[in-house]
Amino acid sequence: MKKFIKGVYYINRGWWDSFTSCFIGTLLGIGITFGITAYLEKKSKAEMERKIQIISIASLQADINSIKSYSEKFAYTDSIFYEVMDYYPDSIKYIPKELVSEFYSELLTVKSYVKNNSADNMFNSNIEVWKSIDNLSTIKIISDIFAAKQKSYEFISELESVKKRIYENISHEEYILGLDNPQKAIGCLFKNKENLNLVLEFALYNKMLSFTLPMLEEMYLKIRYNLNISEKDLDLFFDSRYDIPEDSVKYDI
Numbered sequence: 001m002k003k004f005i006k007g008v009y010y011i012n013r014g015w016w017d018s019f020t021s022c023f024i025g026t027l028l029g030i031g032i033t034f035g036i037t038a039y040l041e042k043k044s045k046a047e048m049e050r051k052i053q054i055i056s057i058a059s060l061q062a063d064i065n066s067i068k069s070y071s072e073k074f075a076y077t078d079s080i081f082y083e084v085m086d087y088y089p090d091s092i093k094y095i096p097k098e099l100v101s102e103f104y105s106e107l108l109t110v111k112s113y114v115k116n117n118s119a120d121n122m123f124n125s126n127i128e129v130w131k132s133i134d135n136l137s138t139i140k141i142i143s144d145i146f147a148a149k150q151k152s153y154e155f156i157s158e159l160e161s162v163k164k165r166i167y168e169n170i171s172h173e174e175y176i177l178g179l180d181n182p183q184k185a186i187g188c189l190f191k192n193k194e195n196l197n198l199v200l201e202f203a204l205y206n207k208m209l210s211f212t213l214p215m216l217e218e219m220y221l222k223i224r225y226n227l228n229i230s231e232k233d234l235d236l237f238f239d240s241r242y243d244i245p246e247d248s249v250k251y252d253i
Contacts, residue, residue, distance in 0.1 A: 054229055060149075067156070074159050077109075078202060081199050081202060085199060089190070095183060100185050103186065138223060148212055152212045152213070
């Protein structure tokens, strides 16, 4: 039987060698194909996670810039309110007309805002992005910055609300639109004692907002550093031809 098998083998040796080569080649081809496919899928997944991180950080940067703009505006308004309060109660008759005009201008200026939660939603709705961040301190900072950002928007809302309440308290007075007599015009403010408390409340919320802003900026820079997101990455995000370059994507094969 062995001789017979050997005979068959030697007779069909060319066919057998060819079959063996093709079989091994096919297996290698399948293995390489699946390997390349898995590699490309992993690379594509890493690139998408990287894009989401960069887009989220860019959105955070826009949020912080917006909050900073509000903070600067409210700081100026608070300085006008503070200057007006310097004349209360004994020096109202000396208050300059220009200051009274500036006070009402700030009081009547309403800066509408839209709270942006895109960065929060991007991180929270993409669990794979969280999994790709292996630094637990970075995850904590991200959670903290979302909370601080939410608190900042609450301060902004309260500041606008205080301005609105002061306006409502004096809107029925005849001198709100007539500043020929600045003493009587500003008297509309001091006439209602609630306004004095509201001016102090405005100063308090303004101070809390100004304290929160540096914390936001510091946490933002830490997140950027930990995620290795450069200015170049952010510049590419704002470029209409935005794409993540090879050297900014980190993945393991």
